[in-house]
Structures are given as C-alpha cells and as structure tokens.
Amino acid sequence: MAAAASAMGWRRRVHLWLDHGAGDDPVANAIHRGLILLICANVGAIVLESVPDIAARFGPAFAALETVSLVLFTLEYAARLWVAPEHARYRALPAAQARLAYARSLPAIIDLLATLPLAFVALGLGDLRTLLLLRLLRFFKLGRYSPGMASLAAALHAERKALFACFVVLMGVMLMTASLMHLVEHEAQPDKLGTIPDAMWWAIITLTTVGYGDVSPITAAGKAVAAVTAVLGLVMLALPVGIVATAPTKLLVLDQVDFRALTARSPKLAAHIRKLARDA
Template structure:
C-alpha cells in the first residue's frame, strides 16, 4: 500500500474512532451514532422481553426475527469498526496495530460486544433455536455502560470497595446462620415441617434479613417472635451498610475523577508547578468549561491571548513563530498578565489556535485570574516570583 493510500486509510480510521468511540464535543455524526446505538440496544431488550409472551411471539414472530437479524448485522459492524480503529484509542497508541487490536479484543467491553454478536454466528450454523442464546442477546443491555459515564463510575466504585462489600456479605451470611439456628432451636417442635432443620430456617432468615418478608414461613411461639424481631432490626442494618458504602464510594469516584484529571493538567503548567494540592484546588474553582466544534477558532491570529486553555479532550492546532503544532488531551496553551508582566504558558508563544476535532477546554481567563490572585495573596506571591524568574 502506498504512502498516500496509507495516510488516507489512517485518516478514515481516526475519523471512525472519533465517531464511534470518542464522541467528544458537539460532533453531530458521533452524537447520532451514539443515540442510534443506545436506542437500538434498548429496543433489543424490549423485543427480547416481549418475544417471551406467547401471543406476541405468535403474532409478530416474523417481525421479531427481521429486527433481530438487522440488529445482529449492526452490532457486528460496530464490533468490527471498534476493533479496526482500536490503534487510535489513547490507551493503545503506543502499541502496534496488531497488539492494539488484541489488547482491545481482550477488554471487558469488547468481550461483551463479541458475545452480543455470537447469535449471528450460531444462526449461520443453523443453531439459532438454542435457548442459551437468550442470555447472549440480553448481554446487549450491558453495552449501555459504554455510553454512560455514570455506570463506568459506579463500576469503578464497586471495584474500589470490593473488599468492604465482601466483608458485608460475610457478615450477612454469619447473621443469617445465627438467626436460622436460633429460629430452628425455638420453633422446630412447633413447626417441624417449616423450621425443622437449619437449612429450612435459613430460607426464613435470609428473607427476613433482606426485608422481603414473603410470609410463607413465620414464627408462632413467643421465643420465635422475639428472635424474628431482632432479626428484622438487624436486617435494616445489613441493608443500609452496603448501600452506604456504595453511595459514598460512588460520590468519591466522581469527585476523584474530576479532580485528578483537572489537577494533573494544572500541575503540568510551569506557572503552577510548585503549588500544593490546596492551592491547585483554588485554581480549579476558577476554571470554566468550554466545548468547541471541529474547525472552530479558539484564538484568532493577531489577537493577544488573555486566557489559559487546558485541553480536556479532543485536539487543538496552534500556530507559533516556527510553524504549527497539535496539542491533544492534557496539554495547555495561552497567556496571562500579572503586574503588567505577560506570562506565556507555552513556548514559543502561541499566535492562533483552532480545534481540529470536537474539543472540550477548561479556560482560566484574565478576569478570573485576577480574582484568583486577589483572593489568595500567598498564591499571587508564588506566581509573581515564578513569573519574574
């Protein structure tokens, strides 16, 4: 393949990656693709549920099959495009295309995508009537996690607190065994058919501890009612404990993600390089988010830069005296003024900037910078000393 053709192919691969996987900024194509896939996933889940109703399956069976076939083709194409464009993913850019695709194929989202397309392979082999395929089709629901940052944060929170949650499970099992043993001890003579053994009593204990309370098994003796009352109260505690752990971890994960990403970008600026965490947190309070489309001008040529720009996602092409350069996620550019001294935060000085793709920026403008230095004299003194050096 010639150099020109390879360059064109790489450009299309980059574009498809931005459309189907990146989704930054206000890119209309990416937005429509993501919305379409989300709607298709939801429609598939609804169709699987409705297809289990005999009357609907008999009346609309052919329509369900056509919809399933179309969905399988779309999901297979999606998986193929994601696999093909994997070398453009930021996580795999340091790898060769083959190793990047292999690394992506073994990731959890890719495995879910692959399993969701397996019914098509089984159908081609004439095995489309297997009941086990229903579970593979339902896996498509978990594809929604790719389009929801909240679900990704929840998964990270569960992973971070896995030891605490496992400890809660162990405690729950211990309390269940204790409650079941006590209930068996006091009720086995009165109700030998329902609570005559500890395994029988374990069913009552777990239902009571989880506050479900089916009512199919209940104590009839005074001692049994006392055990049931204590078990019910313990059930409230056992239910609240993991809920509190997950809620706290989820809130911390969201805050941590926002803080770490922004903190790392601010700390990379030489002007703020020696600030401690408290001072960087003060700078973060004055940042404003800005989303620009591909081709949008961030800074016009000839206009003095009076703001500091952090590239949160996307890419910006800057013009400098020696030519042009491209800055992607994590980089910064711009200029601020303190005591009538220009502080250039990119060397050489940037004369113009244009977004080459949908981009999210964090901006610290001159007005907010003055408010920041006025609010924190210590921070202002540090920046002033850094600037004069």
Template sequence: MAASSLAGWRRRVHLWIDHGAGDDAVAAWIHGSLVLLICANVLAIVLESIPQLAQRFGPVFQAFEAVSLVIFALEYAARLWAAPEHARYRALKAARARFAYAMSLPAIIDLLATVPLAFALFGLGELKVLLLLRLLRFFKLGRYSPGMASLAAALSAERKALFACFVVLMGVMLMAASVMHLVEHEAQPEKFGTIPDAMWWAIITLTTVGYGDVFPITIAGKAVAAVTAVLGLVMLALPVGIVATAFAQEIHRREFVVTWSMIASVPLFGQLDAVEIAEVMQFLRARTVKAGAVVTHEGEPLQAFYFIASGEVEIAQPDGRSTLDEGHFFGALTLDDVAITSHSPGISEAVATAPTKLLVLDQIDFRALTARSPRLAAHIRALARPGRPRP
C-alpha cells in the first residue's frame, strides 16, 4: 500500500512539474512561479553588476540568490525523482530512468543552475565563473516554451547546412579582406596594411554592422566595399531562410508525428500508410478537459473515438476500472450498423483523472472519412465481420 501511494505521488509530481497538462491549477502555479523566478534571477544578475546597486542592496541580492538556489535544487531533485514516470523513460527501471534523464540536456542545465549552491557550501561562492553558471538559468525557460524547443530542434536538424553557411562566410570574408588589402594598403597602411587588419573591416561589412572606424578611401577600395556589402546581405539571408524553413517544418513534423503515432496504434488504422493516416488526422477535433471531468457518461452510447494526447482518463468496464494515459485511445464507432469498440465488452463511463488533452473522431466525421476513403471502409468491414475479433 505504501509503495502504491508513493508511486501515486510520484505520478502526481510528474504531472505537476514536468508534464503540465491542460489547465491544472497546481501545475500552472508551479510553472508560472518557476518562470517568474528564472526571469527575476536573470534580472538580479544584471542589476547586481551595477556597483551602486550592488553596494546598496548587496544583502538583498545575496538572500534572493540563496533562496533561488534552494528552490532550483528542490526542483532538480523532484524532476529526478519523478523521471521514471516520463513517457520516454517509462520502460526503464527506476535507476536507469533517472540516469537517462540526468544525462539529458534540460537536466544538465538544471544541475548547472544549482552548482553555485555546492560552491557556496564549500566557501567558494565568490568565484567569478559562477556568474556564467547563474546566467545558464535563462535557458531553463526553454523547458516551458514549446517554441524554443522546436527552434533548438530545427537548429540541430540544419546544423550541417548552417555550418556550410559559416564556412562560406569565412571564405568570403577572407577573399574580401585580401582584395581590400591589395587595393588599400598603400593609402591606409595603418588600417589595411595586413590581411588580418583588413579582416576586421570585412566581417563588419559582411554582417552589415558598419562601425565606421575603418573604411576605404580609394575608388578601387570603394568598389570592393560595395560588392562586399551586397554579398553580406546574401550571406545573412541564407541562414535566416534555412532556420525559418526548418522551424516551420519542425513544428509541423512534431505535431504530425505525435498524432500519427497515436492513430497508427489503433487496429482500425494500423495498416494504413502515412498519406491515409494524414487524411484521418484532418477529421480529428481537439478537446481539453479538467481533472474530474466526465468524458463519457454511464449509460450514454459511445459515438466517438478519443485519443489521449496528454493527461489520464479512467475508464469503467463491467470487469473493473483501468487508467489510460498519453498515447492510448478508447471509444466506439459504428459502420453499416456494426459496432466497433476499442475495449471489450465495452466502456460504461470515462472520467479524466488529470487535466487532459483529447483528439476526438466522432461518428459523423467517421462516416465522412470512410466515404472519402473506400480502402479504409473495406478494411474496417473486414475487421468487423462476424467471427473476427474486433479491435
């Protein structure tokens, strides 16, 4: 009983601090408080660098830093403890799940954010390098922003193309600096006397910064500068276009993969290809329910399939109750007056036990889908024939 209660609390902590599904008030409060704390920490670090403020409010900054370190340490410990409940590590044993989580990039950032606490305990809290570790807390915001996570994934996916852009930029910079050195070194030996001197002008011009501290004065030098400036616009537009395209594709891909994997797990749709599953996705409707909300009432006939995108749903059957979490589905549909159910002998009630996001395929859209896809309709009829086990 104690082990079951502990597992229940671990699951609840996971939903609160790591999952944050739906509109759960506790999860929203925890996430909002951590975001505010991270932003306040970054602001405090910036303000503390001002001598007047550091001298006047030094004890306040130190107290705030101590409290923040304790909170971040507790957050890291809680995430590490609840790691076995994470969908990615659920198949592993508790110790291996926690180790795998500790090796992930978000966990490493969380750990580095708490390192100053360990240094402070050993009397080394004045080390300047700790400032950089404290600033790492800013990147903790990526955990609470799906957009930042998608951007990081896009940059990782296009790292080879971006590195190629960097190599081309370095080559163009070297060429522009060499040509400018040849045409300007006699007129301005102190600024373009060597290629390394000219490289400063080249990179500033290519990036369109233009400080104005170094500029050509000869006609040939101005011509080279004009060409270099135009090339700079091209060099900046290239990586921007790559990142923008990859970012849009990553958002679409992430949504598609998550939904596709849930739909493909349904026996009705398991033999369909990606194009046909994409057609099914067009008929899904999103629905968010609070913890304790009734998804289907007892005695009410089921006329939809429900895919659990996040959260938990407890379903009641004649032989007992069971809990379904993200990636599972339940419900019933009919085709040619034949019932097709996800569970046998059937579901009498379904209640969300946590804030839950559902994707719903109702009866009307199901009929439209089967009319649009004869292959899917034939596949479902074959599964629903008398004597065949139903999904």
C-alpha cells in the first residue's frame, strides 16, 4: 500500500515536471529548457547534414547526437505515457484507458513519430537519412513548450468549422474558374488548358496569388476570367486570415464571460482568486 502511494506520488511529481505544472521548480525548468535545446539541435543538425562538406566533416558528431536524441525522446514518450493518468483531461479514467486516450492525442502521436527512427534502425529497416521526414517532425514538439503556439492551436481548433467552410468555398471557386478558363481557352491552348484538371492548376495558383506564369490566358475572354479570378483570390485569402485573427479575441471574451459567471455563483471563490492574483 505504501509502495503504491509512493509510486503515485512520484507519478504526480513527474507529471508536474513534464507539463511545467510545478511553477518555478528548477527541475521542471531544466527539463523543459533541455528538451527545447535538444529539439533545436536536432533540427539544425538535420539541415546541416544536407550540406555534403559539413556532413563529411561532422558526420560522427551528427550520428552521436541522433543516437542520444532518440534515446532521450523515447524516454520522454514513455514517461508521458506513464504519467497520463495525472493529466486533468484523463484523471477520471482508469490508468490503462487514460494512457490509451493520451496515446491517441496529437502531441503524443508527434512524440511517437519522433521516436520511430530508433525502431526502424534497430530492426534494420532503413538508415537515418531515409527517415528524414520523421526526424523533422521533432520540430513540432516545440509547440508543447510555446504558449503562443498553444494559443494559435486553440484558435484554430475553435474556428475549425469556419476554416473548413473557407476551404470548401475555395475548392468550389477553383472548380468554377477552372471550368470557365477551360471553356474559353481550350482551343487556343490545348496543351495547357485543354482539360479541366489542367485548368485547375492554373486556377489554384491564381487564387492563391502565387502566379508562377507557366500558364496564362491569351484570349480576351480568358484574360477577363483571369482578372475576376485574381480578385476572388484576394477575397479567399482574406477570409481565413480574418477568422484566425479574431479567434483569440473571441476566446478571451468567452473566458471572461465564464469567469464572471463562475465568480457570480461563488463570491468566496472570487475573493480567493483575487487574493491569489494579489499575492502572485
């Protein structure tokens, strides 16, 4: 019984260290700063490895860094699975279900993919160079340690339906403009706009305001369609930008409303929160 309580105490402590719930705890700060430095070093090494001269000169150092990183990231993933029952979102679940639910979350999936190169190499299924994309996924682990990225992710999640609607509208506009361009230009440029799929490439490049210039209209009707498409492209880009830009403000307002409603129901809680704010 005492051993089980001790294990749960350590699990709680490790959870606070990993999720930075221990305030200014030096161990938590050291772990987070060390992991951030390790992730940055990994991404930098992956980029530098693509330069032949640097790879030839520092190859052994890059290999050593990769090996150490894989071991540490694997230990981190295992530790996060172990402490998953302490997470507020999974605390009501049994330990096994909590760990399974955490393993299905996006941060856990990124952590797992960051450790897969070790398994592949151990099984002889490929060398580290062929697993470049899996190694680069470690960059997204930084999102766990950045409040700004966490806020952006929350904003994107809150506005996911509106953003998906924007994507659907973009696909519809692309299809319509591509069809129009095909109708007016297929005889003049059968090699470039002879089919609707060919015209869809031109449409998406124009709507996104990239404009490579490899395909352009040469007829008067085609130029008119291109002009309208270019203007629609500005509108299509402005829609998601406006949605994402206003999302944090909406979340802040909702949080304030929830806080006011909560404190109105419990004046003692409001007084306690104000006291904590003064003492902070």
